[in-house]
Amino acid sequence: MVRVVLIGAGSLEFTNNLVRDLVSHDELADATIVVHDLDRARLDLAADVARHVVGRLGAPATVVAALDRREALDGADFAISTIRVGGHAAAERDFTLPAAHGLRQTMADTCGAGAISHALRTIPSMLAIGRDMAELCPQAWLLNYTNPMAMLVWATYAGTPLRRVVGLCPSLRNTAVELAELAGVPFSHVTWQGAGINHQAWVTRLERDGEDLLPRVRAACADDPEGLGRRARAELFRRLGAYPSESSEHTVETVPFFLPHSGQIERFRVPVGEYLQRSLRTLDEVAETRRRLAEGEQLELDDWPEDATAIIHSIVTGTVRTVHASVRNEGLITNLPDGCCVEVPCLVDRAGVQPIHVGELPPQLAALNRRFANVCELTVRAALEGRHDLITHAALVDPNTSATLAPAQIVAMVDELAPSISP
Amino acid sequence: MTRIAFIGAGSVTFTKNLLGDILGFEELADATIALHDIDQERLDAAQAIAHWTNTALGAHATIEAHLDRRAAIAGCDFVVNMVQVGGHPATLIDFEIPRRYGLRQTIGDTLGIGGIFRTLRTVPVMLGIGEEIAELAPGAWFLNYTNPMAMLCWATYAGTPTGRVVGLCHSVQNTTAELAEAVGVPFDQVTFLGAGINHQAFILRFEHEGRDLYPLLDEVIERDADMQRRVRVEMYRRLGYFPTESSEHSCEYLPWFLHHDDQIEHFRIPVDDYIARSEENLAEYAEMRRMLAAGESFEIERSQEYASLIMHSIVTGQPRVIYGNVRNTGLITNLPQDCCVEVPCLVDRAGVQPTHVGALPPQLAALNRTFVNVCELTVLAALEGRREHVYHAAMLDPNTAATLNLDQIHSLVDEMIDAHGAALPDGIATAAARA
Numbered sequence: 001m002v003r004v005v006l007i008g009a010g011s012l013e014f015t016n017n018l019v020r021d022l023v024s025h026d027e028l029a030d031a032t033i034v035v036h037d038l039d040r041a042r043l044d045l046a047a048d049v050a051r052h053v054v055g056r057l058g059a060p061a062t063v064v065a066a067l068d069r070r071e072a073l074d075g076a077d078f079a080i081s082t083i084r085v086g087g088h089a090a091a092e093r094d095f096t097l098p099a100a101h102g103l104r105q106t107m108a109d110t111c112g113a114g115a116i117s118h119a120l121r122t123i124p125s126m127l128a129i130g131r132d133m134a135e136l137c138p139q140a141w142l143l144n145y146t147n148p149m150a151m152l153v154w155a156t157y158a159g160t161p162l163r164r165v166v167g168l169c170p171s172l173r174n175t176a177v178e179l180a181e182l183a184g185v186p187f188s189h190v191t192w193q194g195a196g197i198n199h200q201a202w203v204t205r206l207e208r209d210g211e212d213l214l215p216r217v218r219a220a221c222a223d224d225p226e227g228l229g230r231r232a233r234a235e236l237f238r239r240l241g242a243y244p245s246e247s248s249e250h251t252v253e254t255v256p257f258f259l260p261h262s263g264q265i266e267r268f269r270v271p272v273g274e275y276l277q278r279s280l281r282t283l284d285e286v287a288e289t290r291r292r293l294a295e296g297e298q299l300e301l302d303d304w305p306e307d308a309t310a311i312i313h314s315i316v317t318g319t320v321r322t323v324h325a326s327v328r329n330e331g332l333i334t335n336l337p338d339g340c341c342v343e344v345p346c347l348v349d350r351a352g353v354q355p356i357h358v359g360e361l362p363p364q365l366a367a368l369n370r371r372f373a374n375v376c377e378l379t380v381r382a383a384l385e386g387r388h389d390l391i392t393h394a395a396l397v398d399p400n401t402s403a404t405l406a407p408a409q410i411v412a413m414v415d416e417l418a419p420s421i422s423p
Numbered sequence: 424m425t426r427i428a429f430i431g432a433g434s435v436t437f438t439k440n441l442l443g444d445i446l447g448f449e450e451l452a453d454a455t456i457a458l459h460d461i462d463q464e465r466l467d468a469a470q471a472i473a474h475w476t477n478t479a480l481g482a483h484a485t486i487e488a489h490l491d492r493r494a495a496i497a498g499c500d501f502v503v504n505m506v507q508v509g510g511h512p513a514t515l516i517d518f519e520i521p522r523r524y525g526l527r528q529t530i531g532d533t534l535g536i537g538g539i540f541r542t543l544r545t546v547p548v549m550l551g552i553g554e555e556i557a558e559l560a561p562g563a564w565f566l567n568y569t570n571p572m573a574m575l576c577w578a579t580y581a582g583t584p585t586g587r588v589v590g591l592c593h594s595v596q597n598t599t600a601e602l603a604e605a606v607g608v609p610f611d612q613v614t615f616l617g618a619g620i621n622h623q624a625f626i627l628r629f630e631h632e633g634r635d636l637y638p639l640l641d642e643v644i645e646r647d648a649d650m651q652r653r654v655r656v657e658m659y660r661r662l663g664y665f666p667t668e669s670s671e672h673s674c675e676y677l678p679w680f681l682h683h684d685d686q687i688e689h690f691r692i693p694v695d696d697y698i699a700r701s702e703e704n705l706a707e708y709a710e711m712r713r714m715l716a717a718g719e720s721f722e723i724e725r726s727q728e729y730a731s732l733i734m735h736s737i738v739t740g741q742p743r744v745i746y747g748n749v750r751n752t753g754l755i756t757n758l759p760q761d762c763c764v765e766v767p768c769l770v771d772r773a774g775v776q777p778t779h780v781g782a783l784p785p786q787l788a789a790l791n792r793t794f795v796n797v798c799e800l801t802v803l804a805a806l807e808g809r810r811e812h813v814y815h816a817a818m819l820d821p822n823t824a825a826t827l828n829l830d831q832i833h834s835l836v837d838e839m840i841d842a843h844g845a846a847l848p849d850g851i852a853t854a855a856a857r858a
Binding site: 235239240241255256257258260261263264335337363364367368370371374375377378381389390392393396397399402403406407411 | 657661662663677678679680683685686757759785786788789790792793795796797799800803811812814815818819821824825828829833
């Protein structure tokens, strides 16, 4: 019987969908689902949500709530992390403080000053999880959903003995689905490939029966000057020849091309401060879930498949699947640094998550990815080595930050944003 | 007997200095010097200064002058390159068009839009030389002095069968001498180690009898308000390692300075500096021709350049250390394989042998990778004749992308391609621009 631990289960929307997706597989319906959160109230709520979903589906699964992480992880087969360290208040600070120094951000969860700060406060938790797992369930897989993905997964495999760590994000596949729609071809008929770094990966191939579909996508973009023509990711596709895997509001933060220019913000409708709105909505949703459960109302069940469930199912049953995951670059993308965290297609079967060798990315894509990887590397090393100077360096080489601010301003901002760090 | 070709010998001041260095070695004083330039007037001037130098040093070199490059290269042991393709007019284009877009440059010979186009118009010449060496002087060492160093060496070893390509610059020598002076330690007692990419290398070790000298430098900087207003000192303070190039060069390779008016002023950045230098070079050339015609004499002093030392070490077997720009074959482990890196090299009878440096501090590697991005895309554009990679190179250039938006970058590149036209590699000027 498979034991699945949800770490940070207080992320209720995710817990709801993951539990539903998990127990709707016959082979996983009798799973032991351990929900864990550091916040007692959120943990209770998460356990109620999980039980509610299991009950609605009539599955024989067992739901266990554990406030203690080590107790939760003991004997686990899979741990899924959706932790959010610092909550809304920390996220808000990641925006307002850089904004006071003149730096614009949209999501602050991937690359850039806010993301560096976000990673620095989350990495200690990731390291603790990794170390606990190496001790208590050394054969288990850690499936991470928390951002900044590339930095957190990198820190975990570099800073703990845990090797079975993969980062999951639906962005690449979602992008391929959108592109198939733009090309007017059913997704099930499409051959596609994508790789890069999470939130800055690229759909490099999109074909049907050997026909390259990217010209159709290009035409669809050209036919929609006021719609797609005013989206940053479509603009980058036009300039680079491969479609970026993340939404425009994410993508703009990983490059120097948009946020420093007021004219570009307007033309590409860049939603500065967007993540704060989303974060506030999440708070509302938690309150609404609490109210419904208290009043005995039904929760809404979603129906999208989660990669975590697919991986668990493939490993348990041997069903062969392809997922796109963030893993350590061990010669997978040959023109990105060894050791950095890359997003590549992976084979999953009973033997586990097995990354596919991609080879070389087109050089212009590798060049952008290297700049992103620079920020990741310096942030991860700052956290692992407890070095404040490397935090400053991370901000100094960040594409958007360095295109907006002069060095002295960057240093002053970092000193406020990340005043102290210890190994 | 050693045969040495000077390609672009019409850079007469440089020719005089190198020749003085070479013929100053007894073991090289009977060398054959094959001068080549495509400009008859400059070739004549080079030949005159070579004869003058030979006589003044009491050497007995054989001086040849060739308008035909193949004749100069045939049978050489060393080929020294100092061509400047397009000369002063091309330099003016490199500055004036970007300036209209609001894009500032200082030197324009390394990275940035100027560096990209200087590379594009020079690579065809580099490939021609590389092919001719492979055919007419296989085994010869190709010592390149022409900028953009990192891009041109890369294009040559990647695009021709000539593997013995070494790029030479004096920035490491000059920087280490200045640092030693700043801290008051005799240069010959200082231990140093530098590495990186040419014009963006860093002094990784700076020691005296096992003691780190950087804390001493920190004290000097702390007391010197003038030093604090230098870009390279600012870089050192932020990064922890001193950069090997001058402030006016270094500021162009970073997104931090040129697009901020207050940074220009604070760090006293000489925008468009190279135009004045290029004009000075023209004046110096005219003066040199006048002096030759008038039978006046010149000063001969050993220079800082490595070329003669390399030749001497290879010919005599005397071991030396030089800083060379070579293919990264695992030398700097956290920079991309095959990019062109600047590392210490041992030179002896076995040739120029790069040393393994290992991993650079991560912040330095991060900056170098950003530099290498532009180099790689420019070299690929030139070797494969792919115009789209020219746009990509400009998009990835730190200062260009920090100053201009994507539309501006695109039309800037289009204008630059039109202006340089036929000098560019096949495929760049002819291919239709992608929308």
